Amino acid sequence: MQKNNPDAIVIGAGIVxxxxxxxxxxxxxxxxxxxxxxxxxxxxxxGEGNILVSDKDPGPELTLALKSRDLWFELQEDVGDSFxxxxxxxxxxxxHDSSALMKLAEHQRAAGVTAERVNSAELHKLEPYLxxxxxxxxxxxxxxxCQPMLAAARIIQTVLARGGQLVSQARVTGFEISENSIKxxxxxxxxxxxxxxxxxxxxxxxxxxxxxxxxLPIAPRxxxxxxxxxxxxxxxxxxxxxxxxxNVASSDADxxxxxxxxxxxxxxxxxxxxxxxxxFDGSMNYEIVRKLAAQATSLFPxxxxxxxxxxxxGFRPYAPDHLPVIGEDSLISGLWxxxxxxxxxxxxxxxxxxxxxxxxxxxxxxxxxxxxxPQRFAGAL
Amino acid sequence: MIAIIGAGPAxxxxxxxxxxxxxxxxxxDAAQKPGGQYWRHRSTVDGYKATRSEKYFSTxxxxxxxxxxxxxxVWSATRSEKSIHxxxxxxxxxxxxxxxDLILTTGAYDRSLPFTGWDxxxxxxxxxxxxxxxxxxxxxxxxxxISGTGPFLLPVAVGLAAGGAKVEGVFxxxxxxxxxxxxxxxxxxxxxxLELLYYLKQFRRYxxxxxxxxxxxxxxxxxxxxxxxxxxxxxxxxNVQEIECNGIAAGWGFVPDITLGGILxxxxxxxxxxxxxxxxxxxxxxxxxxxxxxGEATGIGGSDLALAEGxxxxxxxxxxxxxxxxxxxxxxxxxxxxxxQVSYPVNPGWKKWLNRxxxxxxxxxxxxxxxxxxxEELKAEDARTSKLFTRAxxxxxxxxxxxRNVAEVIGASKEVSVTDSERIAYSNRPIAAPIxxxxxxxxxxxx
Numbered sequence: 082m083q084k085n086n087p088d089a090i091v092i093g094a095g096i097v098x099x100x101x102x103x104x105x106x107x108x109x110x111x112x113x114x115x116x117x118x119x120x121x122x123x124x125x126x127x128g129e130g131n132i133l134v135s136d137k138d139p140g141p142e143l144t145l146a147l148k149s150r151d152l153w154f155e156l157q158e159d160v161g162d163s164f165x166x167x168x169x170x171x172x173x174x175x176x177h178d179s180s181a182l183m184k185l186a187e188h189q190r191a192a193g194v195t196a197e198r199v200n201s202a203e204l205h206k207l208e209p210y211l212x213x214x215x216x217x218x219x220x221x222x223x224x225x226x227c228q229p230m231l232a233a234a235r236i237i238q239t240v241l242a243r244g245g246q247l248v249s250q251a252r253v254t255g256f257e258i259s260e261n262s263i264k265x266x267x268x269x270x271x272x273x274x275x276x277x278x279x280x281x282x283x284x285x286x287x288x289x290x291x292x293x294x295x296x297l298p299i300a301p302r303x304x305x306x307x308x309x310x311x312x313x314x315x316x317x318x319x320x321x322x323x324x325x326x327x328n329v330a331s332s333d334a335d336x337x338x339x340x341x342x343x344x345x346x347x348x349x350x351x352x353x354x355x356x357x358x359x360x361f362d363g364s365m366n367y368e369i370v371r372k373l374a375a376q377a378t379s380l381f382p383x384x385x386x387x388x389x390x391x392x393x394x395g396f397r398p399y400a401p402d403h404l405p406v407i408g409e410d411s412l413i414s415g416l417w418x419x420x421x422x423x424x425x426x427x428x429x430x431x432x433x434x435x436x437x438x439x440x441x442x443x444x445x446x447x448x449x450x451x452x453x454x455p456q457r458f459a460g461a462l
Numbered sequence: 463m464i465a466i467i468g469a470g471p472a473x474x475x476x477x478x479x480x481x482x483x484x485x486x487x488x489x490x491d492a493a494q495k496p497g498g499q500y501w502r503h504r505s506t507v508d509g510y511k512a513t514r515s516e517k518y519f520s521t522x523x524x525x526x527x528x529x530x531x532x533x534x535x536v537w538s539a540t541r542s543e544k545s546i547h548x549x550x551x552x553x554x555x556x557x558x559x560x561x562x563d564l565i566l567t568t569g570a571y572d573r574s575l576p577f578t579g580w581d582x583x584x585x586x587x588x589x590x591x592x593x594x595x596x597x598x599x600x601x602x603x604x605x606x607x608i609s610g611t612g613p614f615l616l617p618v619a620v621g622l623a624a625g626g627a628k629v630e631g632v633f634x635x636x637x638x639x640x641x642x643x644x645x646x647x648x649x650x651x652x653x654x655x656l657e658l659l660y661y662l663k664q665f666r667r668y669x670x671x672x673x674x675x676x677x678x679x680x681x682x683x684x685x686x687x688x689x690x691x692x693x694x695x696x697x698x699x700x701n702v703q704e705i706e707c708n709g710i711a712a713g714w715g716f717v718p719d720i721t722l723g724g725i726l727x728x729x730x731x732x733x734x735x736x737x738x739x740x741x742x743x744x745x746x747x748x749x750x751x752x753x754x755x756x757g758e759a760t761g762i763g764g765s766d767l768a769l770a771e772g773x774x775x776x777x778x779x780x781x782x783x784x785x786x787x788x789x790x791x792x793x794x795x796x797x798x799x800x801x802x803q804v805s806y807p808v809n810p811g812w813k814k815w816l817n818r819x820x821x822x823x824x825x826x827x828x829x830x831x832x833x834x835x836x837x838e839e840l841k842a843e844d845a846r847t848s849k850l851f852t853r854a855x856x857x858x859x860x861x862x863x864x865x866r867n868v869a870e871v872i873g874a875s876k877e878v879s880v881t882d883s884e885r886i887a888y889s890n891r892p893i894a895a896p897i898x899x900x901x902x903x904x905x906x907x908x909x
Contacts (some may be wrong), residue, residue, distance in 0.1 A: 119841060126846075126850050216782075234842075237841065238839055238840065249843060365538075371902055379903075388898050389891065391893050392892050
């Protein structure tokens, strides 16, 4: 392929890759994006577009999430209002004992999150169709949402308009490395040279690291999302069960389901989310689908008569400690990773891109990224 | 226990073979009465030798060996080593049918091509027109134009005319001379000549004009515009004729319904005409042990072939020898089915009829221009990605009607052919029929 050598190659045209590419482009680098498929063909194309601060415990991930959430709205200015970004707010409902949820909210408030405790009347004013027995919750006005596939596509379109390149259907098969420094990426569509490579390949990030002779413990965690027929507006925010927070943080390999229910602009209702660690097994599990339906209708009885139209599956890339991996490889210089965002990749993408761009350029960033460093796994495998 | 999903010609032939051997069988079908899309229980009104369906209806209706579950929407199925569970809805209640052996005869539905005005009221498929007629008898007094390709246009035209509609004309896109390419198929299926004569007579009786090498390329709501088309379906001469009418029935062959077999993991292949079908062995066995597949889901071939395949599948399930005569009968009908593909191809030139405003996905109202923009601007490279960007295929029909057209429009714009894996991907879906969240959730406690 006759193309000018870029300054940096980003592997992965999902949301993390797209944001990284735009951030590097805006810093003045010439960027090439490579993907095994096309735009948003992995985890980004199978998610709801969550930009959440409500589901995170205080700590580095929450700091990243808060900054990243604000960056989404800056990104909208840069790219244009073209990916349905909306600060719709989240409502977390305490199903049984509310003490754990209230304690979490208190800690989150201390960390800068707007988390308003709501009583029964306020809760039912926010969500009139909620089951009448549910009487307590927390409202998170900062929680937002976008259409993630459109977001990735629009961001990549902007990168291309600013001189970037996209090479699709190119599977990475190896790297050109000399003296532990990255020189280029070997793909099924040819070899591309650059002194900088960002591995933003999501669930495949571990395999990509292995091709470079390094290691990254990233594995897939499977999830299902239910999509209904278009319905009248029954749901006004992202509404979820307080169990969701516990499940997101869990390392249990077994199935976990806890409901996240939300409406979309097209009128369809999305119901997530299950989490299973069973590798890249794409098979259908109707018991999970039933469980998600039962949980959603117990939150919103009005949904009992709404028809399920389809179910889609996806794999979230996760690291053993549930924190993303953002930083330079522990063995290969010039190889940077931004992966393992699990179910929070949409929300965390712009912040992760800012961190990695700052680190590459040696700039001071908005937070200390030590907690996300790939070094934390060095020698741990 | 043996179960059959589908009570069309293939399913009924299988049930009949099993019941005649003195073995019990359960037939499950979405309609209230047996017959499938093609027979629809009514045997009068139209069609050559239509009365032969009577003997199949009587085998399943009122036979103590046949349990007939009607009005049942199968929404999913699961299998384990020993059994297959079919989850279905009947009058809003979810039920489960367990069986050890399963014959899938899930049939096919019309293939639609988009054209200007195909979304207007009065535009339908020949199958829908036939369903209206046979199910409800409501066509009388309308004036209708029939367009598309394939022999199915003939019984539909005759049925509509006999039902009291004014059929203004049948516009077959392909030339009848294409039949000369399949002399052996014609030689081995001489009875087809009689069928053709029957229809010619009916066409004369109802004064239905038939024109070849023409297609309806626009429907205004009260008239159709007809264009001359080349054999590759590009337009030779646009808008050569305009006919006043209230309805247009346009059909371009059929799409096999492969959803349930896909859910159960039966191996699929792409047929020569681009449709996704199941691969089966000479006894109609699928790649999954204890699942047999017969009829249109193994390749579009019409009711004669479906009857032979269903008969073979029924005998195979109960371990009976399959007579050579039956195998030969299937062979010659397969040859005829191949000849149909050669004689009535849907060549790629139809994409040239489209303009940017033509709707491709009617459910979500996505235009051809939006699909092309998703490729050009957003870098979509396949139907799945374009769907995520434009919502084409996300509506009530779940892409059953448009996903193939979306894939082919994208393929044409990128000058590549649609890959087999993409064809298989857009043809499959994990939920075979809509189910309410309440019913779905309740299923856990009842099990």
